[in-house]
Each structure stands twice: as C-alpha cells, then as structure tokens.
Amino acid sequence: MEYLKQLDQVVLSTKKAAISLLSAQSSFQDTKSYYHTEEPSELPLYGLSPPVYPSPTGNGSTSVQWSSAYAMAHALVSQMTVEEKVNITHGWPGICVGNTGEVPRLGIPALCFADAPDGIRGQEFVSAFPAGIHVAATFDRHLMYRYGRALGSEFRGRGVNVALGPVAGPLGRIVKGGRNWEGLSNDPYLAGAGMGSITRGIQDTGVIATPKHWLLNEQEFRRRWGQDVKGHAISSNVDDRTLHELYAFPFMDALREGAGAVMCSYQRANHSYACQNSKLLSGILKTELGFEGFVVSDWDGQMSGAASANAGLDVVMPNAGFWGANLTQAVKNRTVSEDRLSDMATRMLASWHYLRQENVFPPPAFYTNTQKHFPVDVQEDHATLIREIGAAGTVLVKNVNHTLPFKNPRFLCVFGYDATVKATPWDNRDRYGGGYDVNHGWNTFNGTLITAGGSGSTTPPYVISPFQAIQARIAQNRGILRWDFWSENPTPYLNTEACLVFINAYASEMSDRSSLADDFSDRLVLNVASWCDNTIVVVHSAGIRLVEAFIGHPNVTAVLMAGLPGQESGNSLVDVLWGDVNPTGKLPYTIAKSEADYGNVLDSAGGRTDEDFFPEDDFSHEGLFLDYRAFDKQQTEPRFEFGFGLSYTSFSYDDLTVSLVSGSVAEYPDPKKPIVQGGHPDLWEVVAVARCTIANTGDVHGAEIAQLYLGIPGEDEATPIRQLRGFNKIGPLAPGESREAGFELTRRDMSVWDVERQQWRLRGGRYTVWAGASSRDLRVKAEVVVE
Structure with missing residues (x-):
C-alpha cells in the first residue's frame, strides 16, 4: 500500500510526472492511486478496476480448431528469438493502415490491418457498404451475415489479414456520440446478433475480424490523452453488472463466432486505461470469456510499456509505441516475463493459423491515388447486396x-x-x-x-x-x-x-x-x-x-x-x-x-470540464436503463420507440406460447465444464422456446420483423421492465397468409450477472414474455415459471 501512496503523490505532483507514471514499466497499472485515499478500506467499491495478474496464457483449449492453430503457432514461436517475438508484436511502416513485423526465416509475413467496419477505406475499386447502424435497422441476421461475408471477401481480395470491425463500442450510451453510427444499436441483444453474424461472415472468408472497441468507449469528447485539453482521457466508471449485461454482452456473440482479434479502446475504464486494464483484458476477456486471439491497441492507444504488456495487450499499433527495443529490454530485465512475450506472439500467430492464412493468401494491394497501378477490383456483385440492405x-x-x-x-x-x-x-x-x-x-x-x-x-x-x-x-x-x-x-x-x-x-x-x-x-x-x-x-x-x-x-x-x-x-x-x-x-x-x-x-456527460485533469463519467446514473429501457422505466412517451417501423400492409399476432426445454434448470452454469470462447458453454444452451402466429391482414405481400421481449423476475429496481431477447423476419407473406414465428431463449438471455458469485445467474420465478411489432407495440403475452 505504501507503494500505491507514493504513486498517488507522483500523480498529484505535476502533469509531467503523471505522464511518466503511465509510461512506467510497472505491473501496478490498475491505478487505485487515482482514488486519493490513505487505506485500502477507504477505496470505493464502485469505479475501481481491480488488478488481474498474470495475464492468462492462450492454449487453444476452447475448440478443436483453436487447438490445432495453437499447436502450429507454438511450433513457430519456440524457434523465435526474443527480438523476433518483439518484432511481430508492434506496428511497422508499410502500405496498410497497420503492418506487423515479419520473420522471413520462418515464413512469417507482415500482417496487413485495414479499416473499416463498412468497407475498405481510401482505396479504388472497393465497395461502400451501409453503416453498422443501418444494418442493425434491418433486424435480419441473414442479411447481417451476408454483409459480413461480402466485407470479408473484399478485405481478402486486397490482401488484408485483419479487418478492423465490427463495432459494438460505442454501444450508443451517449445519444450525441460521434461514432454511434459505426455500431449496431444501443440494445446489447440486437448489437450482439449483428456482431456475431458479421464476425462469422468476415471470418468465413479467411479474414480475421476485430470486434471493437473493448470496452466502454462511449464518447468522443476527451476520449484520448490530451485530445481536447492537456489532461487524461475520460474515465468511464461502471459497475460490474452493467458492464456485463450491457457493454460486454454483444462482444460475447462475436467471440462465440470465433473472433481472432479484439481492439482495446482509448479512454480509461474505472480509472485505468483500457489498453492496460488487466481486469478488462486478462480478467474478463481472456479468462471469463475464454478469448484465444490477440488484443490489438487502437491506433496510438497504448499508454504504457511493460504495464500494458503485463495487463494483456498483445499487439500495439501503428508503430512500436512504448515497446520495440524497450520491450526487449523489459524481457531481459524480467519486468515482462518471456512467457508473456511468447504468449503475445503465439496469440497473434494462432489467429493467423486459425483462419488458415498460412496457406494461399493474397499479398496486400494498397495504393495512393497518385500511384499508377493495375486496378485490383474486389467489388464483385456487392452492389446488389448493398441495394438490398439499403x-x-x-x-x-x-x-x-x-x-x-x-x-x-x-x-x-x-x-x-x-x-x-x-x-x-x-x-x-x-x-x-x-x-x-x-x-x-x-x-x-x-x-x-x-x-x-x-x-x-x-x-x-x-x-x-x-x-x-x-x-x-x-x-x-x-x-x-x-x-x-x-x-x-x-x-x-x-x-x-x-x-x-x-x-x-x-x-x-x-x-x-x-x-x-x-x-x-x-x-x-x-x-x-x-x-x-x-x-x-x-x-x-x-x-x-x-x-x-x-x-x-x-x-x-x-x-x-x-x-x-x-x-x-x-x-x-x-x-x-x-x-x-x-x-x-x-x-x-x-x-x-x-x-x-x-x-x-444526451451529451458527453462528465467530460465537459476542460480544467479537469482526470475527467470522469459515472455510468451509475442510468445503469442498465438505456434507450427504451429508460423510457419504459420513466413512463416517458417517445415519438417513435425502439423497434418501430411501418409496412405497406398490416399484421396480426396470436397464440403466443413459451415453454422450458427441460423441466428444471440449474441456477448457475455447471462449474465442471471448461470455458469456451464467448464464455461458459451453458450460457449458449437453449433454455426456453417461444412461438406465436403472424398473419398478413393487409392487401399486399409483406414481411414482418417480429420481436420478443423478456421480463426477468425479481424485486430489484436495477432490472429493466423488459428487454429485447429475440427477433425474427417472417415472410414475405401473401395477404391472408400466416406463419409461425419461433424464438429460442438461451440461458444468457434469461440470466442476470451475479456480482457476488461472479457468474451469470438464472433467477427462479415467473418470466413474462411479450411478442410484437416494437418495444411498445406488444401484441401478445405469455408467462413461464422457472423453478
């Protein structure tokens, strides 16, 4: 504790010392010292990012595919020197937005990283796809997958190993947020469906998807060190339950689909920079969610050297940042263990093997508009899909x-x-x-x-x-x-x-x-x-x-x-x-x-005071109540609610039923089962099934986006009245035609995050289920009891 006190005094002394602190090669990067307290008992439970060390070593245990990829990656890394390992963990000058180092003697090429989540940026003969928020408005998983696959085919055609997308951070907490349009809505379930489908589509083409930004990157104002004023980035202070049920939730879907990389964000999270936050990187992402791939920093988002390595960052972009020769020295003086360095290199190469990029993969084809070059056209017939999604x-x-x-x-x-x-x-x-x-x-x-x-x-x-x-x-x-x-x-x-x-x-x-x-x-x-x-x-x-x-x-x-x-x-x-x-x-x-x-x-709350050297934003003001959840709780009448959209025809809903898949369900996931990428395997098991009948009652053909909302039992005021937990495109239906809509509810869909047990918990009691055309237009209702 005396060491933390000394760090605290350094932070308070001068701005120069603060910068020195964050670049220091110290494993105590989860800065409890930001709370200016004298004793551990005085540290608040809220807004603290507890240390999680050491960073877990990836081993490929979550699937057969990852196991095979790790075996090949280990074989390469075992032959590499410290300098070669360091060389592939940071960016180098090159033709892509980001380029890793290479190891020619072992056949390891420089990997090409490129923007963006809705199309290759800054190049000719590439497509401009709809933005993420537009794709979310389709409420159509099939289109989301086709979108991801088309994106992936263009990235692969231009020799891009790592596509920097999709996006669920920002989730859209700040209504005026400048990057909300890149994401897939402010509802975690809808965003998760998009993240999973798009990730699978991209990676089915052999390109590594990079869900971003992990985590709590919810505003542009003061998102970075010294961006708007001379001071630290905003600290997004969030409680454990909200973090899991809102902000980490959609990333789980992307991980479940095998995401090979994750990008960490610029801002601080519970007073620790996200790219050196051991709780977020090592504790939640790599341990709780079983992430087997590599974590890459947002561009120039690294804020420390050894600290970020020990906390779980694997690759820094777009240059060496605090690493390079400094990381080599840190390994040699044991500030960073060689095992951690080997894990960093192994994770990146495992993702490379996981997507089978060691086989035939096109070389990068990136050019400026002043370069004379042969056109590399990757558009295919994607215009037809773009028109359909539009x-x-x-x-x-x-x-x-x-x-x-x-x-x-x-x-x-x-x-x-x-x-x-x-x-x-x-x-x-x-x-x-x-x-x-x-x-x-x-x-x-x-x-x-x-x-x-x-x-x-x-x-x-x-x-x-x-x-x-x-x-x-x-x-x-x-x-x-x-x-x-x-x-x-x-x-x-x-x-x-x-x-x-x-x-x-x-x-x-x-x-x-x-x-x-x-x-x-x-x-x-x-x-x-x-x-x-x-x-x-x-x-x-x-x-x-x-x-x-x-x-x-x-x-x-x-x-x-x-x-x-x-x-x-x-x-x-x-x-x-x-x-x-x-x-x-x-x-x-x-x-x-x-x-x-x-x-x-509404606004970038907490970051508007320019003179604050350590600006903060308290997410506890709203907790889980974003968007329609808040409007429902406050009984505020919207102009147009979440999930609303008209058709040229009309639809009726009837005969909603919901039943458990088995007679009894355990309160917590089975502790004997090993974690898979995306979390505990029990979370993805179907617990209940809901069905209703949709009929076209109008006079023209049309399809309906049927939505399912769930009310989780409990007396606490922290749980929303209802939450989206299913959607299904039904049709097109001819006038008078009807069809059954089915919705599968997983354990995660019906659970809450238990802060004390640090596990998802299925509450016993009466669950209410609604189906309808929007979050307010709920046509039918049913209940199911979980004992």
Whole structure:
C-alpha cells in the first residue's frame, strides 16, 4: 500500500510526472492511486478496476480448431528469438493502415490491418457498404451475415489479414456520440446478433475480424490523452453488472463466432486505461470469456510499456509505441516475463493459423491515388447486396392515408441538400480533396449522406443519389421533375403530385454531435409543407434525429428514416418509394419528442470540464436503463420507440406460447465444464422456446420483423421492465397468409450477472414474455415459471 501512496503523490505532483507514471514499466497499472485515499478500506467499491495478474496464457483449449492453430503457432514461436517475438508484436511502416513485423526465416509475413467496419477505406475499386447502424435497422441476421461475408471477401481480395470491425463500442450510451453510427444499436441483444453474424461472415472468408472497441468507449469528447485539453482521457466508471449485461454482452456473440482479434479502446475504464486494464483484458476477456486471439491497441492507444504488456495487450499499433527495443529490454530485465512475450506472439500467430492464412493468401494491394497501378477490383456483385440492405434498413415512420408507395406519379418535386451528391453552389471542394474528415466523410449541406466521418467511413466507387434514382424512375414514365437542392424556401409548384424533401444529420469521429436537429432543415421542411399538401420527408442520419418540428404538420404525409445506406442509396430508396420493396426496417434506437427526454446520457456527460485533469463519467446514473429501457422505466412517451417501423400492409399476432426445454434448470452454469470462447458453454444452451402466429391482414405481400421481449423476475429496481431477447423476419407473406414465428431463449438471455458469485445467474420465478411489432407495440403475452 505504501507503494500505491507514493504513486498517488507522483500523480498529484505535476502533469509531467503523471505522464511518466503511465509510461512506467510497472505491473501496478490498475491505478487505485487515482482514488486519493490513505487505506485500502477507504477505496470505493464502485469505479475501481481491480488488478488481474498474470495475464492468462492462450492454449487453444476452447475448440478443436483453436487447438490445432495453437499447436502450429507454438511450433513457430519456440524457434523465435526474443527480438523476433518483439518484432511481430508492434506496428511497422508499410502500405496498410497497420503492418506487423515479419520473420522471413520462418515464413512469417507482415500482417496487413485495414479499416473499416463498412468497407475498405481510401482505396479504388472497393465497395461502400451501409453503416453498422443501418444494418442493425434491418433486424435480419441473414442479411447481417451476408454483409459480413461480402466485407470479408473484399478485405481478402486486397490482401488484408485483419479487418478492423465490427463495432459494438460505442454501444450508443451517449445519444450525441460521434461514432454511434459505426455500431449496431444501443440494445446489447440486437448489437450482439449483428456482431456475431458479421464476425462469422468476415471470418468465413479467411479474414480475421476485430470486434471493437473493448470496452466502454462511449464518447468522443476527451476520449484520448490530451485530445481536447492537456489532461487524461475520460474515465468511464461502471459497475460490474452493467458492464456485463450491457457493454460486454454483444462482444460475447462475436467471440462465440470465433473472433481472432479484439481492439482495446482509448479512454480509461474505472480509472485505468483500457489498453492496460488487466481486469478488462486478462480478467474478463481472456479468462471469463475464454478469448484465444490477440488484443490489438487502437491506433496510438497504448499508454504504457511493460504495464500494458503485463495487463494483456498483445499487439500495439501503428508503430512500436512504448515497446520495440524497450520491450526487449523489459524481457531481459524480467519486468515482462518471456512467457508473456511468447504468449503475445503465439496469440497473434494462432489467429493467423486459425483462419488458415498460412496457406494461399493474397499479398496486400494498397495504393495512393497518385500511384499508377493495375486496378485490383474486389467489388464483385456487392452492389446488389448493398441495394438490398439499403432498402431493408430504411424505416418508414409515418404514412398517412397510404401516401406511399407511389402509384405511378408523373410530376414530382425534389428539394433539399441531401438529394444529390453535391448540393451547394458555393462549395467547390473536391469530395476527396480535403483532410481526414472531408476525404472520407459526407458533411451536412455538402451532398447526400451515405456514410459518416472518420476512420469508419467508406470510399465509394460511385454514389447513386436519391435525385439520380428518382429521375431515372420518372423518366421511364415520361414524367416531370422540378428540383431545388439548396434554397431554404423553394419555389412552389402547385401542380406537383408530391414533394420529397431530403435532409440529413451528420456525425464524425473526433467529436460528438452538437444537437439532434438543425433549424435550417426543419425550416426547409415546414416551408415546403406550407404549400405542398403531400410532403414526404427523407432523413439520412448518422444517429437519432428528432422530427418534432414537422412530424405533426398535416401536409407532411410520410417520413422515412433512411439511415446511412451506402453507395446504392438512391436505388434503395426508390425501391421503397415505388413499392418494389415493402419496408421492413425497424428503428435501432428510440426517437424522443425532445432532447431532454434522454436525460443525462444526451451529451458527453462528465467530460465537459476542460480544467479537469482526470475527467470522469459515472455510468451509475442510468445503469442498465438505456434507450427504451429508460423510457419504459420513466413512463416517458417517445415519438417513435425502439423497434418501430411501418409496412405497406398490416399484421396480426396470436397464440403466443413459451415453454422450458427441460423441466428444471440449474441456477448457475455447471462449474465442471471448461470455458469456451464467448464464455461458459451453458450460457449458449437453449433454455426456453417461444412461438406465436403472424398473419398478413393487409392487401399486399409483406414481411414482418417480429420481436420478443423478456421480463426477468425479481424485486430489484436495477432490472429493466423488459428487454429485447429475440427477433425474427417472417415472410414475405401473401395477404391472408400466416406463419409461425419461433424464438429460442438461451440461458444468457434469461440470466442476470451475479456480482457476488461472479457468474451469470438464472433467477427462479415467473418470466413474462411479450411478442410484437416494437418495444411498445406488444401484441401478445405469455408467462413461464422457472423453478
């Protein structure tokens, strides 16, 4: 304890000393010293990241495939010198976003790492896929898998060993978070379904998937050391139960599908930097969840040398960071054991073997736009899939008197900066002629939004804008269009059959959003609606976008939340507008009536005080109650709830039943069974099955996204009223046709995290099950008793 006191004084003394502390080669990286206390008994139980040492050694015991991969990796590492092991654990200059070192004499190549979770960034002849949040809005596991597989095939075609995605961190806690669009919704179950399906799809092509960012990376403001001010990154302080049931939950699905890598995040977690947090890396990820692959730092996210190695970091990017020759010296003076170094190298090579990349794998093919080179085209027919996902993730939230689908219109007006690729006449920037954000982002008032900004954005080969696709469709019928892309108050055309108004809401890495709406766009909609009695609003959005300013206007007859649909944006939208596709998209978040309805998670809470050298954000304010869970608890009426989305037809729900697979179920998983990657094997066993009948009661073909919500018994106020625990796409169904929807509930789905036992616990009692069309539109209800 005296040692910790001394560290505490160093932290308090000067900023320079604080930096020295974090780069120190000390295994006491889980900084209890951030709590300025005198005795261990005074340390608070909340916000503490307890030390977990030593970092567990991977051995391939979780599956036959991993066992075989580890055998081959061990054979290589046993022949390597300390310097060679060090050489492959950090980044080197190269043509990819990240490149490891190589060991030519043993046939170990440099591995290529590349962005992004929705397409290869910064390259030609690659596809721009829909963003993660748009894929989540499909509520379709099959599409999620196909999306991952198509991504993986493009990464493999360009020689990328490690694809940096998918994303469930941020989960979306901060409503204005700048990177929420990269993730797969703020519900852990939906995000987990996406993480698992996409990871499996990527790795089925032989590319290593990298679920990120582990863990609690929920805001951009002060996410990094010295990013906005001279001081530490924000500390995300979270209790053990919330950490497991919300933030780690979706990563479990990715691990279950065999993820070969995990990327740790920038910020502090319970006062310890995430890439040197032994509890998160060694305790939860590698021990509790049985992770066999390697942990790679976010780019320049390493904040210490020996400390990060001992805590469980395996690879540092994009350069040597605090490692390189320093790590060699640390091993030689035993600050870091050679066993830990060997494990770092073995884990990376095991993932390489696990995906069979030691066999035929294409060399990296990355070029700048100033290099003359033979085109390496990996697009295949992915445009067709992108178009399909674009339509499937488009959410219809208002449709008065069957305004949509269009019925052979011949005169349409198109308004708004989001309708075309380049809108404002005063902006002459080349789309790919600016810096980090301008190159790969699509800014408000600078054209239609198909992706958002930062490292997660895409580089489209082309963009089918809404106007382009609408014009082509109208031309088929020899109709007429009038358009105005930039005026706030366009000229009226009173003979038009409908007016389409296109607006967007942008977001980007490096900063959080300033608001959930903008006055210019709202005024544009209202100005058009003031004279056009059939105004249809299309919103391309990087996250939640409030619509309260215009949603109730009697002349606003339809509203579509069109997300971030990728390069086929216009075609996807026209498929829905004209009814070639009956919309099935559902909101992956709740749209409130006002910003205040989101409470303390609206903004980057805890990080707004620039003078704080150690800023903190307390997740205990809301605990498990994010999004619809909070709205249900507070009985707040949303504008459009989580899971909401209209169809051109209607559906009924009947005959919900739920039954246990066996008569009795143990309270805790069997302690005799070994852990598999993704957690205890019992967590993935089906405990109960629910079934209901869905019927098409309308007059057109259509499919329904049936959703299952579970109420877990217990008297505690910490458990949400209901939580999403299943979804199933039923159909398409013909008018009058019905079909059974089935939902399997695993032990994890029905359990809570027991903090005292440090295990998932299946509570005894009466479980309530609801099925319906959204988190608020619950049509049928049943119960099952677990004894």
